[in-house]
Amino acid sequence: MYQIDDMRAVLKNKLSEKRYEHTLGVEYTAAALAMCYSADIEKARIAGLLHDCAKYFPGDKLLSKCKKYDLPVNKYEKNFPELLHAKVGAYLASSKYGVKDEEILSAITWHTTGRPEMTLLDKIIYIADYMEPNRDKAPNLSTIRQLAFQNIDLCLTTILDHTLTYLKENGSVIDPTTFATYEYYRR
Helix, strand or coil: CCCHHHHHHHHHHHCCHHHHHHHHHHHHHHHHHHHHCCCCHHHHHHHHHHCCCCCCCCHHHHHHHHHHHCCCCCHHHHHCHHHHHHHHHHHHHHHCCCCCCHHHHHHHHCCCCCCCCCCHHHHHHHHHHHHCCCCCCCCCHHHHHHHHCCCHHHHHHHHHHHHHHHHHHCCCCCCHHHHHHHHHHHC
């Protein structure tokens, strides 16, 4: 298995400068959240580093990789293949970076849509991706950042609510998994 420094070196060569900075921000934020919630810090760092390891592939390439690696693709993902970077990223984390921990692979897989019954690490990576220090476009980020360290489930629900509102206001199609995740945590 790669060491964290080796992962960083490979990612620095693969990702754009902006995406790499985002990745380091997610690693940092995930580690801080892991400390707050007594989760495994190293797992959080690895998942944070690798969450976007397939982000540099265009949509058509992600679709072909899913076919090649026999990864499931739903109807929504066929229409919006950029979301597949999460599934392909989990595959690459395992095959290229040697990550065999299912909890880390799950967090990478679900960092874009979430899912009902998320693990603590799933939540940490989903939230860290949304609020890492380089992010500045989402509404109420200072409130989200505070909430993340006070009540992770309420923070998750708030982010999902903001995401769904944003998608609706912009006339975007909503991934059914994201909606199911929101409904699950809203209750």
